[in-house]
Amino acid sequence: MHFVGRSWLLLTGFILFYVIYLLFGALVFSSIERPMEESMRTELKVLKQEFLNLSCVSDAALERFLLKVLAANKYGVSVLRNASTTSNWDLASSMFFANTLVTTVGYGHTTPLSDTGKAFSILYALIGVPFTMLVLTACVQRIMFPLVLAPVGLLQRSGLEPRPATIVHFLLLLILLVMCFFVAPAAVFSAVELSWSFLDGIYFCFISLCTIGLGDFVPGTQPNQQYRSLYQVAVMVQSLGCAPAATSWVSVRELYREYQANTGTTFRNNCDLLVYLFVGLIMMFLLLRTFHKMADLHGL
Amino acid sequence: MHFVGRSWLLLTGFILFYVIYLLFGALVFSSIERPMEESMRTELKVLKQEFLNLSCVSDAALERFLLKVLAANKYGVSVLRNASTTSNWDLASSMFFANTLVTTVGYGHTTPLSDTGKAFSILYALIGVPFTMLVLTACVQRIMFPLVLAPVGLLQRSGLEPRPATIVHFLLLLILLVMCFFVAPAAVFSAVELSWSFLDGIYFCFISLCTIGLGDFVPGTQPNQQYRSLYQVAVMVQSLGCAPAATSWVSVRELYREYQANTGTTFRNNCDLLVYLFVGLIMMFLLLRTFHKMADLHGL
Ligand SMILES: [K+]
Numbered sequence: 001m002h003f004v005g006r007s008w009l010l011l012t013g014f015i016l017f018y019v020i021y022l023l024f025g026a027l028v029f030s031s032i033e034r035p036m037e038e039s040m041r042t043e044l045k046v047l048k049q050e051f052l053n054l055s056c057v058s059d060a061a062l063e064r065f066l067l068k069v070l071a072a073n074k075y076g077v078s079v080l081r082n083a084s085t086t087s088n089w090d091l092a093s094s095m096f097f098a099n100t101l102v103t104t105v106g107y108g109h110t111t112p113l114s115d116t117g118k119a120f121s122i123l124y125a126l127i128g129v130p131f132t133m134l135v136l137t138a139c140v141q142r143i144m145f146p147l148v149l150a151p152v153g154l155l156q157r158s159g160l161e162p163r164p165a166t167i168v169h170f171l172l173l174l175i176l177l178v179m180c181f182f183v184a185p186a187a188v189f190s191a192v193e194l195s196w197s198f199l200d201g202i203y204f205c206f207i208s209l210c211t212i213g214l215g216d217f218v219p220g221t222q223p224n225q226q227y228r229s230l231y232q233v234a235v236m237v238q239s240l241g242c243a244p245a246a247t248s249w250v251s252v253r254e255l256y257r258e259y260q261a262n263t264g265t266t267f268r269n270n271c272d273l274l275v276y277l278f279v280g281l282i283m284m285f286l287l288l289r290t291f292h293k294m295a296d297l298h299g300l
Numbered sequence: 301m302h303f304v305g306r307s308w309l310l311l312t313g314f315i316l317f318y319v320i321y322l323l324f325g326a327l328v329f330s331s332i333e334r335p336m337e338e339s340m341r342t343e344l345k346v347l348k349q350e351f352l353n354l355s356c357v358s359d360a361a362l363e364r365f366l367l368k369v370l371a372a373n374k375y376g377v378s379v380l381r382n383a384s385t386t387s388n389w390d391l392a393s394s395m396f397f398a399n400t401l402v403t404t405v406g407y408g409h410t411t412p413l414s415d416t417g418k419a420f421s422i423l424y425a426l427i428g429v430p431f432t433m434l435v436l437t438a439c440v441q442r443i444m445f446p447l448v449l450a451p452v453g454l455l456q457r458s459g460l461e462p463r464p465a466t467i468v469h470f471l472l473l474l475i476l477l478v479m480c481f482f483v484a485p486a487a488v489f490s491a492v493e494l495s496w497s498f499l500d501g502i503y504f505c506f507i508s509l510c511t512i513g514l515g516d517f518v519p520g521t522q523p524n525q526q527y528r529s530l531y532q533v534a535v536m537v538q539s540l541g542c543a544p545a546a547t548s549w550v551s552v553r554e555l556y557r558e559y560q561a562n563t564g565t566t567f568r569n570n571c572d573l574l575v576y577l578f579v580g581l582i583m584m585f586l587l588l589r590t591f592h593k594m595a596d597l598h599g600l
């Protein structure tokens with residue numbers, strides 16, 4: 001019991017330090033990149049005004065203008081009037097960026113513009129990536145008992161042989177993972193994000209939790225859209241159960257409208273995504289480890 | 301000897317199957333996405349012409365036009381006149397995309413546009429990611445002897461104690477890795493890519509080999525630039541050694557100009573990048589494993 005207490009303390013310390021590390025990264029990235037972004041934003045606005053004031057639009061002028069527009073867009077600065085006015089480098093967004101660095105997901109929807117930012121990214125990931133792997137592994141070890149050892153024991157006590165028990169358990173875990181981290185979030189995304197289909201949601205979840213992170217779909221980054229929240233994922237999974245929640249995405253939309261009326265903070269959205277990535281990756285690791293165990297037992 | 305022969309055969313089979321898997325992915329992605337890309341390209345060209353033909357450019361018209369331009373840009377279709385005319389979904393580029401999927405780097409400089417493409421990406425990565433990990437692990441096991449066990453044995457025979465020997469070896473391996481997979485490629489990149497500084501090159505190598513893959517720097521994708529090649533990395537590392545090659549990046553530029561005059565194929569560029577990612581990731585894994593071994597030996 002003494003040992004268990006100490007290992008919980010260690011894990012809490014790890015997670016606390018992880019959060020502090022993310023906050024530290026957010027502060028540094030924000031202070032480095034925000035001025036660069038501001039100047040790029042103003043420059044682009046001036047360029048656009050100049051372009052609109054031209055009496056006749058020549059091919060060459062349009063080309064020059066578009067070149068600048070696309071370059072700015074690469075760093076997450078949009079030329080559109082109704083683009084989100086919130087900075088890509090406020091504290092919450094910077095923290096999200098830091099999180100995508102250390103989990104190696106790297107959506108790249110915003111990227112550092114300055115040399116200092118690039119150099120800091122390298123240093124930050126150099127320490128952060130191994131540390132995050134450590135924290136994730138520690139979390140997986142902690143949930144091994146309630147999610148793997150205990151259920152397998154239960155299945156065996158209920159009369160199953162060890163080998164079929166591991167297979168049944170693996171399949172149950174797979175269904176749980178797919179429901180809680182693919183189907184349910186995808187249902188929420190397709191309700192919350194205006195232009196996302198259900199397939200887009202599944203695609204985003206999969207590409208994220210495999211740490212591929214293509215960045216073509218990132219929640220809350222589209223123009224002409226308020227920042228949305230994934231708060232419901234947690235609410236739903238806890239209150240409604242997984243499978244019914246996933247199928248009842250019409251009610252999710254209702255829930256969301258109510259929620260939207262009550263809150264509307266950027267920070268919450270980014271934090272939810274951050275927690276989604278963190279917990280989802282833990283579950284992916286757990287599934288991988290369980291699969292390895294099962295394969296070992298079957299002599300594969 | 302019999303066992304060694306069989307394990308080499310297995311590895312060759314793995315790598316052969318890996319290449320076949322990439323080619324298969326390339327064929328499917330190319331056939332799915334190319335028509336979509338073509339239609340997007342023509343549509344954008346028509347839009348641009350219509351926009352240029354407007355007698356007066358209103359704010360609203362510009363806004364509508366830019367919205368379409370940015371949406372197309374997200375999928376790798378550029379509005380610029382002097383943008384690369386080669387498709388993002390020809391066979392070589394599709395193969396490179398497939399490679400960034402299965403290695404989980406996922407630059408996202410081109411992303412599937414169609415639902416079929418997204419669904420296929422999920423399936424392709426579902427099989428490809430674990431398989432690639434298997435191939436990389438098999439390669440690491442194969443180079444363990446020449447790059448880890450043999451040098452450590454040599455250091456021990458030359459009079460070093462086991463513990464200092466592992467430290468010296470780890471540091472030597474680290475230097476080799478940094479020279480061959482960070483400094484030398486960065487030197488080549490800064491010579492070959494017009495707008496890349498040396499830091500940009502290091503940043504690209506680091507972000508790639510950590511599998512973060514932000515995608516803000518991807519060789520050979522900038523507008524107004526011919527497709528470039530990293531062929532010299534191999535040539536340089538083999539002929540000149542690592543450290544001198546890295547510092548003599550002026551001569552690299554000379555080498556490159558000659559090379560550019562002789563060849564100019566897209567396929568080679570993408571293949572070189574693919575090999576760079578593959579070999580670089582193997583080396584990263586090897587370093588990580590060596591570090592673990594050293595840490596174990598020191599009771600950390
Ligand atoms: K990525």
Ligand SMILES: [K+]
Pocket residue numbers: 104105106211212213404405406511512513
């Ligand atoms: K990635």
